[in-house]
Amino acid sequence: MRxxxxxxxxxxxxxCKESKIMNNQVKxxxxxxxxxxxxxxxxxxxxxxxxxxxxFLTQIPSKxxxxxxxxxxxxxxxxxxxxxxxxxxxxxFKQEGVADKIGKIPDYExxxxxxxxxxxxxxxxxxxxxxxxxGMIDNDGITIQKETVKQIxxxxxxxxxxxxxxxxxxxxxxxxxxxxxxxxxxxxxxFCFDLSLNSQPxxxxxxxxxxxxDATQLLNDNSFWIINHLWSGExxxxxxxxxxxxxxxxxxxxxxxxxxxxxxxxxxRVKISNRHPLMLxxxxxxxxxxxxxDSMSFLIVNDEFCPEPYRTGLGIITLDSK
Numbered sequence: 001m002r003x004x005x006x007x008x009x010x011x012x013x014x015x016c017k018e019s020k021i022m023n024n025q026v027k028x029x030x031x032x033x034x035x036x037x038x039x040x041x042x043x044x045x046x047x048x049x050x051x052x053x054x055x056f057l058t059q060i061p062s063k064x065x066x067x068x069x070x071x072x073x074x075x076x077x078x079x080x081x082x083x084x085x086x087x088x089x090x091x092x093f094k095q096e097g098v099a100d101k102i103g104k105i106p107d108y109e110x111x112x113x114x115x116x117x118x119x120x121x122x123x124x125x126x127x128x129x130x131x132x133x134x135g136m137i138d139n140d141g142i143t144i145q146k147e148t149v150k151q152i153x154x155x156x157x158x159x160x161x162x163x164x165x166x167x168x169x170x171x172x173x174x175x176x177x178x179x180x181x182x183x184x185x186x187x188x189x190x191f192c193f194d195l196s197l198n199s200q201p202x203x204x205x206x207x208x209x210x211x212x213x214d215a216t217q218l219l220n221d222n223s224f225w226i227i228n229h230l231w232s233g234e235x236x237x238x239x240x241x242x243x244x245x246x247x248x249x250x251x252x253x254x255x256x257x258x259x260x261x262x263x264x265x266x267x268x269r270v271k272i273s274n275r276h277p278l279m280l281x282x283x284x285x286x287x288x289x290x291x292x293x294d295s296m297s298f299l300i301v302n303d304e305f306c307p308e309p310y311r312t313g314l315g316i317i318t319l320d321s322k
Contacts, residue, residue: 034085037069038311040304045164046110046214047289047301050118050137054291057111057120059303061093068093068142076293080316092141098122101149102131109164109288110214112173114195118142119173122149123162130154130163132175134197150197156184158237163191164288165215167224169265171195174203176215176226182207182241190270204269209240209249210257214290216298222265223273225298227287230257231305246276256283260290260298260317278317282307287315 042064046057052073061068069088079086098106102124109130110121116138122131130152135144152163158179165176173193180188189202210230218224230240232255243249249257258280262273280287286305293299298317306313 033079033314034087037086037088040302040306040310040312042069042312043303044301044312045108045288045303046120047291047299048111048113049217049291050113054299055091055111055113056088056289056301057108059107059109060105061095061108062105064090066093066095067091076299086314093144094141095144095146097146098133098144098149101146102129109162110166112166112168112217113137114168117195119166119168119197120144121152121163121166121175123164125160127157128154128159128162130175130177132163132166132173132193132197148197150193150199152191158184161211161237165212165226167215167218169218169222172200173197174270176205176212178211178213179238180205180207180212181209181238182243183239206270206272207241207243208261208272209243210238213286213288215263216290216292218265219292223262225260225262225290225292227290227300228257228259228261228277229287230283231286232256232283245272247279258283258285258287278319280317285313 043059044056045059048055053070054076056069058064058068067090069090071086071088075086078084095106102122104124107123108120109123112119116136118135118137120133122133132150132152133144134148135142152175154162161178163175164178167174171194175191188205188207190205192200192202194200210228213227213229215226216224260278262275264271264273284307285302287300288303289301291299293316296319300315300317302313
């Protein structure tokens with residue numbers, strides 16, 4: 001059974017019961033979705049808007065006859081307000097030649113649109129590698145331009161850790177390495193490319209513990225939100241340091257941690273904003289896609305890793321209006 005997970009900070013809208021909040025954490029409310037989208041092996045790895053269509057990036061489109069999926073803003077609205085099951089439409093994803101360029105089947109981790117251009121991040125293992133690639137969207141679907149594949153120079157070879165979030169700001173693309181903790185990187189930086197994927201000077205970043213798994217589009221104030229996730233099985237790998245963020249999560253990661261953190265462009269650097277993180281209750285979900293729905297809410301989706309009963313969850317996080 002596919003579900004929408006409804007998460008709120010102070011209240012749950014659209015007729016759902018109010019959730020009790022403890023230590024900035026919230027409980028999850030579930031709504032049924034169309035049965036064909038309950039399979040967690042869809043492995044959704046990113047969300048982004050193209051006009052009024054929200055695109056759901058599957059990690060390995062070749063497993064689904066080279067398709068990814070989308071739903072419209074109206075369909076999402078109807079699922080929230082009319083209890084309609086949310087259907088995801090398949091769209092052609094043409095990636096001929098990309099596997100040859102990187103030497104293995106592409107593992108897509110993030111997606112971002114700029115006009116009719118689309119930019120994606122690809123992850124590969126042995127050794128851990130990240131690539132960025134450009135494509136175009138038209139009435140026939142998305143076509144990846146294999147000649148644009150470019151490798152991103154990672155500074156570490158941590159297992160399953162690469163680049164999973166990208167932001168487009170004007171004519172620049174900013175790519176975030178997943179792990180930026182104080183015990184991993186002394187001076188974290190954000191990779192930068194122009195719209196033709198030519199490398200640009202990186203910008204400085206702050207140490208941020210755990211993993212960055214996706215980012216929203218840029219907001220009007222040059223800020224954006226990211227998913228910040230820790231799976232308890234990666235504590236030894238990531239070796240989290242104590243941090244100054246409130247509420248503190250240091251040594252409180254028995255089941256894992258999920259939170260949204262607001263980042264801000266500030267001149268030639270990216271910093272953590274003064275806004276407190278938004279804490280999600282269950283750390284067992286591996287949330288991999290994040291998008292702004294409107295000024296007061298986000299949509300969030302997981303890959304295959306989640307608590308029982310195993311399924312894909314699409315969630316809405318609603319901010320209090322006060």
